[in-house]
Amino acid sequence: MAGSGCSAGSTATASRGPDAISIGFTAEPANLDFTHTDGAAIPQALLYNVYQGLVRLDQHGKIQPLLAESWTLSQDRTVYDFHLRAGVRFSNGAPFTAEDVRFSVERVRTDWTISLKSAMDVVDHVEVVSPTRARVVLSRPSNNWLFAMAGRLGAMFSPTGVADLANTPVGTGPYQVVQHTRGDSIVLAANPGYWGPPPTYTTVVLKYFKDATALTNALLSNGIDVISAVTTPEQVPRLEHDTRFQVIQGTTTGEVVLAFNNARPPLHDVRVRQALTYAIDRRALLDVVWAGRGTLIGSMVPPTDPWYEDLSGAYPHDPDRARALLAEAGQTGLTLRLRVPNLPYAVSAAQVVKSDLGRVGVGVDIEPLDFPAVWLKQVFTDHDYDLSIIQHVENRDITTFGNPRYYWGYDNPEVARLLAEADQGSEAEQVEDMRRVARTLSDDAAADWLFLLPNVVAAKKRVTGLAVNQVGDSFDLTALGRAAG
Amino acid sequence: MLFQLTRRLLILLASLAVASVLVFGFMAVLPGDPAQVALGVNATPELLARTRHEFGLDRPLVVRYLDWIGGLLTGDFGRSYVTGERIGPSLVDRYGVTLWLVGAGMLVAVLIAVPAGVLAAVRHRRISGAVISGLSQLGVAVPGFLAGIVLVQVFAVSLGLVPSGGWTPPVVDPVEFLLGLILPALSLGLVQGAVLTRYVRSAVLDVLREDYIRTARAKGLTPFRALLRHGLRNAAVPVVTVLGLQLTTLLVGAVVVERVFVIPGLGSLLLDAVGNRDLLVVQDVVMVLVLTVLLVNFLVDVLYAVLNPRLRQVG
Numbered sequence: 085m086a087g088s089g090c091s092a093g094s095t096a097t098a099s100r101g102p103d104a105i106s107i108g109f110t111a112e113p114a115n116l117d118f119t120h121t122d123g124a125a126i127p128q129a130l131l132y133n134v135y136q137g138l139v140r141l142d143q144h145g146k147i148q149p150l151l152a153e154s155w156t157l158s159q160d161r162t163v164y165d166f167h168l169r170a171g172v173r174f175s176n177g178a179p180f181t182a183e184d185v186r187f188s189v190e191r192v193r194t195d196w197t198i199s200l201k202s203a204m205d206v207v208d209h210v211e212v213v214s215p216t217r218a219r220v221v222l223s224r225p226s227n228n229w230l231f232a233m234a235g236r237l238g239a240m241f242s243p244t245g246v247a248d249l250a251n252t253p254v255g256t257g258p259y260q261v262v263q264h265t266r267g268d269s270i271v272l273a274a275n276p277g278y279w280g281p282p283p284t285y286t287t288v289v290l291k292y293f294k295d296a297t298a299l300t301n302a303l304l305s306n307g308i309d310v311i312s313a314v315t316t317p318e319q320v321p322r323l324e325h326d327t328r329f330q331v332i333q334g335t336t337t338g339e340v341v342l343a344f345n346n347a348r349p350p351l352h353d354v355r356v357r358q359a360l361t362y363a364i365d366r367r368a369l370l371d372v373v374w375a376g377r378g379t380l381i382g383s384m385v386p387p388t389d390p391w392y393e394d395l396s397g398a399y400p401h402d403p404d405r406a407r408a409l410l411a412e413a414g415q416t417g418l419t420l421r422l423r424v425p426n427l428p429y430a431v432s433a434a435q436v437v438k439s440d441l442g443r444v445g446v447g448v449d450i451e452p453l454d455f456p457a458v459w460l461k462q463v464f465t466d467h468d469y470d471l472s473i474i475q476h477v478e479n480r481d482i483t484t485f486g487n488p489r490y491y492w493g494y495d496n497p498e499v500a501r502l503l504a505e506a507d508q509g510s511e512a513e514q515v516e517d518m519r520r521v522a523r524t525l526s527d528d529a530a531a532d533w534l535f536l537l538p539n540v541v542a543a544k545k546r547v548t549g550l551a552v553n554q555v556g557d558s559f560d561l562t563a564l565g566r567a568a569g
Numbered sequence: 570m571l572f573q574l575t576r577r578l579l580i581l582l583a584s585l586a587v588a589s590v591l592v593f594g595f596m597a598v599l600p601g602d603p604a605q606v607a608l609g610v611n612a613t614p615e616l617l618a619r620t621r622h623e624f625g626l627d628r629p630l631v632v633r634y635l636d637w638i639g640g641l642l643t644g645d646f647g648r649s650y651v652t653g654e655r656i657g658p659s660l661v662d663r664y665g666v667t668l669w670l671v672g673a674g675m676l677v678a679v680l681i682a683v684p685a686g687v688l689a690a691v692r693h694r695r696i697s698g699a700v701i702s703g704l705s706q707l708g709v710a711v712p713g714f715l716a717g718i719v720l721v722q723v724f725a726v727s728l729g730l731v732p733s734g735g736w737t738p739p740v741v742d743p744v745e746f747l748l749g750l751i752l753p754a755l756s757l758g759l760v761q762g763a764v765l766t767r768y769v770r771s772a773v774l775d776v777l778r779e780d781y782i783r784t785a786r787a788k789g790l791t792p793f794r795a796l797l798r799h800g801l802r803n804a805a806v807p808v809v810t811v812l813g814l815q816l817t818t819l820l821v822g823a824v825v826v827e828r829v830f831v832i833p834g835l836g837s838l839l840l841d842a843v844g845n846r847d848l849l850v851v852q853d854v855v856m857v858l859v860l861t862v863l864l865v866n867f868l869v870d871v872l873y874a875v876l877n878p879r880l881r882q883v884g
Contacts, residue, residue, distance in 0.1 A: 114651045114652045123609055197616065199611035199612055267663070291831075292831075294837065295831070298733065298829060301733040456606050458601050461601050461602050461605060
């Protein structure tokens with residue numbers, strides 16, 4: 085209240101005025117078209133902020149209405165009837181109707197090229213019942229479909245607004261893109277025709293930093309107002325002790341996984357995989373790699389999924405047991421190739437893994453690979469590895485264990501069957517099936533889930549409404565507010 | 570003179586041709602598939618094959634090389650694999666940014682080195698001269714990025730006087746532009762200034778021992794005035810050569826400094842492009858850098874002849 089105008093003395097403010105906010109990110113979008121370009125950076129900037137879907141994912145992982153006020157599901161779970169919000173317009177002025185729902189959903193199959201689009205294959209057709217009622221008919225029941233609709237695949241486009249998606253996105257959201265300076269920033273301005281409550285900040289600058297230290301320095305020197313995700317744990321205490329800032333910590337969907345090549349000896353033997361899992365002290369590893377922040381999970385499920393169970397106690401640190409299992413499997417004098425991306429967390433985790441495995445008599449050769457290019461080619465595509473460490477960021481990527489050709493090389497028909505059944509079943513059946521999948525993966529030691537990356541957001545104290553957990557595709561700006569004073 | 574120039578030009582063109590083959594060759598043997606990096610982890614084999622075809626990566630190397638060179642000769646830099654946009658315009662933008670940076674760094678270096686070097690030479694037997702020499706020795710030992718990190722901590726983070734990074738184009742806001750340029754220019758220029766100081770000092774010292782300076786002093790001029798009137802032009806010859814060489818160092822230094830200060834210049838474009846296996850962008854940026862360095866060396870040779878008439882006659 086009395087504090088207005090007190091920020092004099094600093095010339096280095098990037099966000100001018102109380103109605104502007106500037107947020108620092110590390111991954112920059114190559115362009116603004118997520119229908120053709122994969123990667124997390126574009127939907128992070130645009131989804132919910134510029135584009136909206138019929139439904140959205142809240143920060144607790146629950147599906148909430150957005151452009152659909154409500155929906156009903158038929159008895160056989162194949163027909164979704166969406167009741168659309170009236171009076172919604174795209175930022176180019178075109179009204180949003182059920183025709184746009186049909187256009188957008190069908191367009192995924194015809195025009196999108198990113199491979200995620202296969203999640204829409206289950207759509208049989210879309211009917212326009214009335215301007216505010218759209219009916220989507222699936223060829224079989226699918227829970228994953230509605231979930232996918234809460235992400236970028238569900239974004240609603242207008243036929244009048246898809247001419248230049250890479251540069252000029254047209255959506256129904258509270259913001260529109262007014263400037264994109266490659267290598268630097270994206271500027272969003274409030275969409276004056278927005279159907280909902282106008283956002284607190286009329287200008288949002290998304291600033292991109294290749295270097296994590298430069299990102300922290302920008303906040304410390306008043307160049308930005310928010311760090312979307314702190315990636316360097318050693319800088320967190322400094323931010324926490326600074327009275328100008330708040331540090332919010334929650335969970336992400338980024339499992340840092342020690343991948344086993346299940347398809348190849350010696351790791352095709354479950355006893356060897358279990359031995360390695362017993363041999364690694366994950367709590368100590370987390371302390372070294374991420375300063376003890378983050379969560380031990382024990383399977384491919386983050387706490388924000390409805391079927392989460394804490395399985396982190398399944399393989400307590402037990403080197404004797406590891407040695408016994410290795411002896412039982414007839415593996416002595418084993419040496420494994422740990423091929424990791426040359427990213428800080430992976431290289432640092434690799435050192436701990438090597439030292440832990442060394443203690444049970446397993447030699448480890450660490451090979452850092454240029455990321456993404458070389459790692460993608462040699463480990464991910466050619467499966468040329470014994471062990472690898474990488475963060476799997478996408479939500480509900482537990483389904484990758486149902487694909488025997490995925491780089492895990494994990495082939496378990498029961499898991500594939502349970503995943504398919506979970507997709508088609510009721511909500512309760514889905515939860516039950518997914519729990520069984522997670523437990524089976526843990527029992528099989530299909531991988532070693534080292535830890536779940538924390539979501540650490542640092543911001544000036546006046547900024548409110550920042551999401552605690554990062555669960556979906558979007559960095560949601562709509563709830564941001566400003567504390568009084 | 571004309572013969573010399575033609576010879577120099579031919580050498581320049583030959584160097585360019587060799588550089589183009591080298592950079593193309595290195596990119597061709599670099600492990601990693603550009604199509605896969607562009608498409609990400611979920612790409613299907615069919616999509617990968619189609620994208621490789623779109624990028625022209627399924628053609629023989631010779632064809633790809635000739636296609637690239639042919640494009641460059643007609644001013645077509647090709648399209649980025651990652652953004653799908655024409656490379657030419659962004660190259661021009663980024664080049665402008667890097668030139669500002671290098672120019673400002675050079676200016677800082679010269680502003681430091683000329684007075685400090687001359688002073689150190691004129692007073693080389695006194696304490697002040699020795700102090701300057703000592704400081705420049707220290708400065709030579711500091712890498713540019715370290716200077717950058719320290720400058721940011723002190724002037725941006727602790728004192729809040731200038732931004733810790735970022736880039737504002739001069740047409741958008743000249744004040745922000747200048748404020749943002751200070752730290753990167755200093756981190757590039759301080760180190761180069763220290764290096765240059767030592768060259769200026771020894772060039773001036775050499776000149777001070779020349780007969781014509783002694784004659785000028787005998788006519789009653791102070792050492793400083795004698796130097797000003799008769800010596801500086803001669804001292805400039807070796808200094809200009811070093812400046813030309815330093816420009817190369819500054820360009821390389823800019824790659825790192827752009828990273829530290831989040832500046833969208835050629836350096837950050839190059840680093841991103843290497844990581845993303847955006848091969849055409851890498852090749853184009855490297856060729857632009859090579860051309861710049863060769864041109865500067867060429868100009869230095871010309872300038873050398875202008876500054877030193879004796880060199881003009883030598884064949």
